[in-house]
Amino acid sequence: MVGLTVDSLSVRFTLPDARVAAVSDVSFSLAPGECLALVGESGCGKSVLASALLGFLPGNAEVAGSAMLGPLDLLAASDQVLSQQVRGRQIGLVPQSPAAHLTPVRTARAQLDEALRHLHPAETRPSADEVAKRAGLQPADLDLYPHQLSGGMAQRVATALALAGDPWMIIADEPTTGLDRALVDALVAELRLLVADGRAVLLITHDLAAARRVADRIAVMYAGRLVEVGPAHEVLDSPRHPYARGLVDSLPDRAFTPIRGLPPVLTDLPPGCAFGPRCDRVTAECSDSPQLTVLNGHAVACHNPC
Ligand SMILES: Nc1ncnc2c1ncn2[C@@H]1O[C@H](COP(=O)(O)OP(=O)(O)OP(=O)(O)O)[C@@H](O)[C@H]1O
Ligand code: SF4
Ligand SMILES: [Mg+2]
Known part of the structure; x- marks a missing residue:
C-alpha cells in the first residue's frame, strides 16, 4: 500500500x-x-x-x-x-447515484459475482456473501434486482462492488x-x-x-x-x-x-480570487489569485484569512 x-x-x-x-x-x-x-x-x-x-x-x-x-x-x-x-x-469507486450504475435486469448477486470473477482467480476468490457482509448487507439482499433495492441498500451494493477487489x-x-x-x-x-x-x-x-x-x-x-x-x-x-x-x-x-x-x-471565472465577489474580507490584493500556503499542517489559499 x-x-x-x-x-x-x-x-x-x-x-x-x-x-x-x-x-x-x-x-x-x-x-x-x-x-x-x-x-x-x-x-x-x-x-x-x-x-x-x-x-x-x-x-x-x-x-x-x-x-x-x-x-x-x-x-x-x-x-x-x-x-x-x-x-x-x-481504487474502488462508490459512484454518485449508485442505483443508476447498476444493471437493471440483473440481481445484485449476479453483478457482484461478475465483479469478483473479474478481480480474483478462482482459488482465492471471496464469496459474494462475504463481500456483501463487509458492506453491511444480508446475503438475501443480494438476490434482489436494482428496482427492489431501497436507496440505502443500493448504496451498500455499490459499496460491496467497490470492495470486491479488496x-x-x-x-x-x-x-x-x-x-x-x-x-x-x-x-x-x-x-x-x-x-x-x-x-x-x-x-x-x-x-x-x-x-x-x-x-x-x-x-x-x-x-x-x-x-x-x-x-x-x-x-x-x-x-x-x-x-x-x-x-x-x-x-x-x-x-x-x-x-x-x-x-x-x-x-x-472572475479574475483573481474566485470567491472575491462573495467575500466580506476582499481587498485590492485579491485581484491576484491566492496560492495554498501551509502553516502547521493546515493550508489556506487566501490573502486575508480569518
Ligand atoms: N462532460 C462535461 N463537459 C462539460 N462540463 C462538464 C462535464 N462534466 C462536468 N462538467 C462541469 O464541471 C463542473 C464540475 O462538475 P462536478 O460534477 O465535478 O461537480 P460536483 O462538485 O461533483 O457537484 P455535485 O455536488 O452537484 O455533485 C460543473 O460545472 C459541470 O457542469
Ligand atoms: S480575502 Fe481571501 S477569500 Fe476573500 S477575496 Fe481575498 S483571497 Fe479571496
Ligand atoms: Mg458530484
Missing part, C-alpha cells in the same frame, strides 16, 4: 462555445488508514476530480498535472492499465445523499471501519456533519480549487478561508446564515 499523491491536477472541458475550468491546480495526498473529505458546493468539481483519478473523463476533457500511485501516474496511464491494475483493484483506497462520492439518519449512521460506521482496517477513503460530500464524524482531514473546494485543507476539527471548528467559514456558518446548528451570492460560472 503506497498512498496517492496528486500534484497540480487541472481538468478543462472544451464545449463548442466555451471552456469549463472544472478542476484547477489541485494538490493533496492520501495515505492508507486515512480519510480525507472533499467538501464544497454543487458543481465545484468534486466528481470531476474523482473521474480524473480513475480515467473516467469524456473525450472533451483535457487533464494536466500528476496523480502518483507508487510509480504509476494515473493521469498518464492508458485505459488498459487503469482497468487491469487500478480500477477496483487499487482495494486499499475507496472513493465514495456523496454516499449519504438521500439516506435517513439511521442509514447515515450505519454508513459513517462502515467508512470508519474501512479506515481502521488500513484503507484510505476519499469521501466526497456536501454533508459536513458526516465529514466531521468520518474524516481525519477536510479539503474545501471552491470553483475547482482547493481553498483550505487541514485536520477535520480545525477546519470545522475554526475555518480560516472565508468560504470555508461561510459553509460552516450556514449549518443549521451554527449561525444558519447562507453565504451571500452564487458560485461563479466555471466557463467565466
Whole structure:
C-alpha cells in the first residue's frame, strides 16, 4: 500500500462555445488508514476530480498535472492499465447515484459475482456473501434486482462492488445523499471501519456533519480549487478561508446564515480570487489569485484569512 499523491491536477472541458475550468491546480495526498473529505458546493468539481483519478473523463476533457500511485501516474496511464491494475483493484469507486450504475435486469448477486470473477482467480476468490457482509448487507439482499433495492441498500451494493477487489483506497462520492439518519449512521460506521482496517477513503460530500464524524482531514473546494485543507476539527471548528467559514456558518446548528451570492460560472471565472465577489474580507490584493500556503499542517489559499 503506497498512498496517492496528486500534484497540480487541472481538468478543462472544451464545449463548442466555451471552456469549463472544472478542476484547477489541485494538490493533496492520501495515505492508507486515512480519510480525507472533499467538501464544497454543487458543481465545484468534486466528481470531476474523482473521474480524473480513475480515467473516467469524456473525450472533451483535457487533464494536466500528476496523480502518483507508487510509480504509476494515473493521469498518464492508458485505459488498459487503469482497468487491469487500478480500477477496483487499487481504487474502488462508490459512484454518485449508485442505483443508476447498476444493471437493471440483473440481481445484485449476479453483478457482484461478475465483479469478483473479474478481480480474483478462482482459488482465492471471496464469496459474494462475504463481500456483501463487509458492506453491511444480508446475503438475501443480494438476490434482489436494482428496482427492489431501497436507496440505502443500493448504496451498500455499490459499496460491496467497490470492495470486491479488496482495494486499499475507496472513493465514495456523496454516499449519504438521500439516506435517513439511521442509514447515515450505519454508513459513517462502515467508512470508519474501512479506515481502521488500513484503507484510505476519499469521501466526497456536501454533508459536513458526516465529514466531521468520518474524516481525519477536510479539503474545501471552491470553483475547482482547493481553498483550505487541514485536520477535520480545525477546519470545522475554526475555518480560516472565508468560504470555508461561510459553509460552516450556514449549518443549521451554527449561525444558519447562507453565504451571500452564487458560485461563479466555471466557463467565466472572475479574475483573481474566485470567491472575491462573495467575500466580506476582499481587498485590492485579491485581484491576484491566492496560492495554498501551509502553516502547521493546515493550508489556506487566501490573502486575508480569518
Ligand atoms: N462532460 C462535461 N463537459 C462539460 N462540463 C462538464 C462535464 N462534466 C462536468 N462538467 C462541469 O464541471 C463542473 C464540475 O462538475 P462536478 O460534477 O465535478 O461537480 P460536483 O462538485 O461533483 O457537484 P455535485 O455536488 O452537484 O455533485 C460543473 O460545472 C459541470 O457542469
Ligand atoms: S483571497 Fe481575498 S477575496 Fe479571496 S477569500 Fe481571501 S480575502 Fe476573500
Ligand atoms: Mg458530484
